[in-house]
Amino acid sequence: MIGPHNETSPAPPAPQPHQERRRWRPAAIGIGLIVVIGLVIGGASALGFATGWSKAAGGEVIVVRNGGFLDDNSFRQVIQPNSELTYTGLWSIDHPYPASQRYFKVSAAQNADSNEVINVPTKDGVLVGVEGTFYFQLSTDPAILEDFDNKFGTRTFPGGDKSLHAWDGDEGWNAFLAATLGNLVQNVLRQ
Numbered sequence: 001m002i003g004p005h006n007e008t009s010p011a012p013p014a015p016q017p018h019q020e021r022r023r024w025r026p027a028a029i030g031i032g033l034i035v036v037i038g039l040v041i042g043g044a045s046a047l048g049f050a051t052g053w054s055k056a057a058g059g060e061v062i063v064v065r066n067g068g069f070l071d072d073n074s075f076r077q078v079i080q081p082n083s084e085l086t087y088t089g090l091w092s093i094d095h096p097y098p099a100s101q102r103y104f105k106v107s108a109a110q111n112a113d114s115n116e117v118i119n120v121p122t123k124d125g126v127l128v129g130v131e132g133t134f135y136f137q138l139s140t141d142p143a144i145l146e147d148f149d150n151k152f153g154t155r156t157f158p159g160g161d162k163s164l165h166a167w168d169g170d171e172g173w174n175a176f177l178a179a180t181l182g183n184l185v186q187n188v189l190r191q
Helices: 017-050 142-153 169-189
Strands: 060-065 075-079 093-098 102-106 118-121 127-130 132-136 157-159 162-164
Touching: 060 142, 075 142, 093 142, 093 169, 102 169, 118 169, 157 169, 162 169
Parallel strands: none
Antiparallel strands: 060 075, 060 093, 102 132, 118 127, 157 162
């Protein structure tokens, strides 16, 4: 017998399916967002690690500069010619320079690096034209290369219709030589 004090209360109404989904929706969005962010960061790190290896070929030396999001883009290391595969760091930037003997030709010939004859007076006042070829080789000493890269590797030089870095292959190296060595040679010979 059920008296006035022993009455059973009615069961609470069952939650509707759409109310259950609303309760889980913010949690699912949050978890999904965390997973996506983790995948992006993990993928970027894996890509940076995979591309953070360099190897210098024969006749080439590489100056490596830091290049990560939190790095200061300063000098990191030098990779010597004919080196083995070397880890250079996440997103580091390679500046490859020629390490073999090079030349700079001063002549009126069309294929010369400086297309003009340098006219200089002799001691007795006779004007003579000077043509010649200068042979040189870039040092592979890390301290010298660091200084060289800080002075010239971070600048661009006019190369036809575009600006090039000294480390942009042969075209960039020739643009560098024309802008720097060409003027230097002319000034030295005229003294």
